[in-house]
Amino acid sequence: MLIPITREKFEQLIPLIATGPQYAYFWGKLPMVLKRLLISVVALVVIFLLGLAFGEGFYFFRLLFSIIAGLYWFWGPIYWASRRNLEIRRYKYSGFWRGRVLDVFVTDEIVGTEETVSNRGELVIVENRERRLNVEVGDETGFTTIMQGPLRRTHKGIAEGQVVEMLILSNQPDLGRIAKTSDIYIPRLNIWVSDYPYLQRVIFAQVSSQLSEAEERDYPDNRAVINRRRRR
Incomplete structure (x- = not known):
């Protein structure tokens, strides 16, 4: 039917805006949260350096961008879920x-890879299966x-x-x-x-x-x- x-x-x-389950989907596990936190920290450092370069005239924009970048770890899942919704709403x-x-039926699928270093100092790629x-x-x-x-x-x-x-x-x-x-x-x-x-x-x-x-x-x-x- x-x-x-x-x-x-x-x-x-x-x-259009992310729902609770969609937010949870993009929130991800601990590695994803840490990745967003790292992005926030790097962005804050870049904004700080730009503020030093441009002086007091850049203060308002530095404050605004600092708030946005500092909270990326929190609002990032909303952005990515809303973007995915927008892609399907185009139909x-x-x-x-x-x-x-x-x-x-059930299958084992590769859902991601991680790079790690072995005891001998060799780079090893580990497949995450689910x-x-x-x-x-x-x-x-x-x-x-x-x-x-x-x-x-x-x-x-x-x-x-x-x-x-x-x-x-x-x-x-x-x-x-x-x-x-x-x-x-x-x-x-x-x-x-x-x-x-x-x-x-x-x-x-x-x-x-x-x-x-x-x-x-x-x-x-x-x-x-x-x-x-x-x-x-």
Whole structure:
């Protein structure tokens, strides 16, 4: 099932400013926080040196830039998440998609590398690997795609045949060519699978519920079928 949604609803689902989960995604682990702190410190030193070079006339700008640079460790995740949201909001059309899980499998993926020095003084590149969940989904039209995300304990119940929902994006009014997909939602388990949390998940769940209720009203004879789908 594919139902076009309005631009207004789309902008509610994918806001311009970073949400809490999106901020947490870009906040990252300790190495990322330390990297932002280092950038802030280096920027403050550069601004200080420029202030010495330009004298008192640079005081106001030095103060302003110092505040901005000094807090980069804090506002950096907001900037990067909002930029990512802006990239996906450039698509002109969107739709609510419902299909089924076709396959579920786990892979080990390289998520980053680190440089370290061995006991013999040699430079060693260490690969950071992470177990990732892969969920292949599709519908009766033949459309299929694979969503990948970090493996969580809550994903244990995902199985073939379960109903899945997501937002699809396109630059064509009829949504004939899908350019991008969002994180996927499994109503029966009330869980999500994604790498980056694009959607306002509470609003998306409300849209899902509203569309299901509308389907029941329009096709009352299919109510039992719809209820069975939800239980799968």
